[in-house]
Amino acid sequence: MGFLADSLSRIKPSATIAATNKARELKAAGRDVIGLGAGEPDFDTPDNIKEAAIKAIRDGLTKYTAVDGIPELKQAIIAKFKRENGLDYKPSQVSVGTGGKQVLYNALLATINPGDEVIIPAPYWVSYPDIVMLGGGEPVFVGTTIETGFKVTAAALERAITPKTKWFIFNSPSNPSGAAYTHAEIKALTDVLVRHPHVWILTDDMYEHLVYDDFTFATPAQVEPALYERTLTMNGVSKAYCMTGWRIGYGAGPEKLIKAMATLQSQSTSNPSSISQYAAVEALNGPQDFIPRNNAVFKQRRDLIVSMLNQARGLTCPTPEGAFYVYPSCAGTIGRTAPSGKVIGSDEDFVTELLEAEGVAVVQGSAFGLAPHFRISYATATDQLEEAGRRIQRFCGNLR
Numbered sequence: 072m073g074f075l076a077d078s079l080s081r082i083k084p085s086a087t088i089a090a091t092n093k094a095r096e097l098k099a100a101g102r103d104v105i106g107l108g109a110g111e112p113d114f115d116t117p118d119n120i121k122e123a124a125i126k127a128i129r130d131g132l133t134k135y136t137a138v139d140g141i142p143e144l145k146q147a148i149i150a151k152f153k154r155e156n157g158l159d160y161k162p163s164q165v166s167v168g169t170g171g172k173q174v175l176y177n178a179l180l181a182t183i184n185p186g187d188e189v190i191i192p193a194p195y196w197v198s199y200p201d202i203v204m205l206g207g208g209e210p211v212f213v214g215t216t217i218e219t220g221f222k223v224t225a226a227a228l229e230r231a232i233t234p235k236t237k238w239f240i241f242n243s244p245s246n247p248s249g250a251a252y253t254h255a256e257i258k259a260l261t262d263v264l265v266r267h268p269h270v271w272i273l274t275d276d277m278y279e280h281l282v283y284d285d286f287t288f289a290t291p292a293q294v295e296p297a298l299y300e301r302t303l304t305m306n307g308v309s310k311a312y313c314m315t316g317w318r319i320g321y322g323a324g325p326e327k328l329i330k331a332m333a334t335l336q337s338q339s340t341s342n343p344s345s346i347s348q349y350a351a352v353e354a355l356n357g358p359q360d361f362i363p364r365n366n367a368v369f370k371q372r373r374d375l376i377v378s379m380l381n382q383a384r385g386l387t388c389p390t391p392e393g394a395f396y397v398y399p400s401c402a403g404t405i406g407r408t409a410p411s412g413k414v415i416g417s418d419e420d421f422v423t424e425l426l427e428a429e430g431v432a433v434v435q436g437s438a439f440g441l442a443p444h445f446r447i448s449y450a451t452a453t454d455q456l457e458e459a460g461r462r463i464q465r466f467c468g469n470l471r
Contacts, residue, residue, distance in 0.1 A: 082201040086438030094432035123353035140167030147355040171307040171320030177332040183208040192223040193440035221248035244278040247446040249391025261295035280311035282393040379460030407470035418443035429462035
């Protein structure tokens, strides 16, 4: 018997965090590295949100709170769901965690029994399958293609459902592809789910506000009210509000699930930071005008990097509807030889050689369950992004 738990052997460290750390290490060692690995806006947290946190500190609001969120934040979340999604919840149906990841973790750990299946469209955020496996469940991957815009079809979802299916994880706009589902596309999926009452729906709406070109966001419980009683709608303040380090995520769903999640949280982290919670109240209730301003910049960056990638030899990059990622195919570079003399046999080789030759850090598509691709986060300064695009073009041009 080894010292470490057997369950740890089923999971691996986050590939996106690994890419970011590698870029940091190389920078610290003096290398000229542009890191495009982290899904983190480069904009600062708005001042009104910072001031709310400072006021909370000055007012002595630095004690333990209710395990799964202060009443003021739960009310702000309830108002947000009503205002933006047409969904009605009570405080007992709302859970606040230390980031969206904890909300997902709590929901899955509180419900999965050994052998339960969780359907995850690929490409997927790197943490979904690992959290499922930690809980003793089995991830069931449903592949998508660049031709379908990286979106799962109703027919593919139907085929994946078995009597063992417990959850369907739905992420739109998507990390890593930026794909966002229209109302009609969601309706096609919810029509399938209505026919399978044993399947619960876990929606990750973290990128809700990051959509472009007049795209209209919708979430499954809003599209199909019949699924309300078995949907956990998860969101947070990290991305749209530029609050990644504040660590506040939230979810709303059936009372029995929320209560089970609170029980789990009471024996793990207890409450999220009180100061971050008061900041999040201001984020949700305060002015929202900076979001479209930031989005205008993200859209410019998206268009810039998509154009530059499509001009690189051997790369193909669709234009995503949302989030701040692009997910180009590097299939056209496989079998070519890098400047180091190494033959590129996979997207992992591509990413490694790109970092070595040109100092651009991206994340390999195999980490997200769909290869040969790689993910770029364009939530970085525009001049840096443009320079990275030039370096990627040069790297691809130098492959023989």
